[in-house]
Amino acid sequence: MMLKYSFDMPAESAWIERAVARVLADGYRTGDIYREGEGKKVGTTEMGERVRDAVLKTSSER
Amino acid sequence: MVVRELTGGIYFGEPRGESVMNGVETGINTEIYTRPEVERVARVAFDLARKRTRKVTSVDKSNVLESSVLWRRVVSEVGAKEYPDVSLSHMLVDNCAMQLIRNPRQFDVVVTTNLFGDILTDEASMITGSIGMLPSASIGGKVGLYEPIHGSAPDIAGRGSPTHWRWYFPSR
Numbered sequence: 001m002m003l004k005y006s007f008d009m010p011a012e013s014a015w016i017e018r019a020v021a022r023v024l025a026d027g028y029r030t031g032d033i034y035r036e037g038e039g040k041k042v043g044t045t046e047m048g049e050r051v052r053d054a055v056l057k058t059s060s061e062r
Numbered sequence: 063m064v065v066r067e068l069t070g071g072i073y074f075g076e077p078r079g080e081s082v083m084n085g086v087e088t089g090i091n092t093e094i095y096t097r098p099e100v101e102r103v104a105r106v107a108f109d110l111a112r113k114r115t116r117k118v119t120s121v122d123k124s125n126v127l128e129s130s131v132l133w134r135r136v137v138s139e140v141g142a143k144e145y146p147d148v149s150l151s152h153m154l155v156d157n158c159a160m161q162l163i164r165n166p167r168q169f170d171v172v173v174t175t176n177l178f179g180d181i182l183t184d185e186a187s188m189i190t191g192s193i194g195m196l197p198s199a200s201i202g203g204k205v206g207l208y209e210p211i212h213g214s215a216p217d218i219a220g221r222g223s224p225t226h227w228r229w230y231f232p233s234r
Binding site: 001002004005006030032033 | 194
């Protein structure tokens, strides 16, 4: 939101949104959105690291 | 995306306070908006709409409240004069509370008062599954303070509990 609306960086903003979508699609969930039997429950540290790694990946794609 | 007016309305209006009137305990708050306050927040909403789908819904209670009659008129004027390329519609807040549950996709940018925005943003957050999914920002002039919508929760920092990583999430 900050990148898109304050900094006019829509491409970088989209990297982050896609990274988050990818990590969720891979089944990772923090406790607040985890449901029994759906995906893998992780802590916020691991979730943050996974999003960061996904950003690095999506930003190098076209 | 909901644009909530943040420094006016009933949370700050005078007169306010508790007293005893004619022997009866009484609490008073005042819903008050001025033209410049409404123009300012309307422009924030219209500017955001231009970066999205150019669609604004202004939410008020103009069938009962005079402050909302002014709100609706000023938002309409700003839209017509300065943002003819953005589509604007109006909705009463009670109907909006229903429509958010019935069909949230009909909305893009919602602009509303401090009180109504306080309630509607919490309602809307549940559509995403968790209030932690949402970013928020306080915008004033050229400054934007971005933060998680739920605060920083320092009492559970460092425990890996859900609250700290999600401030950069998609806005819809």
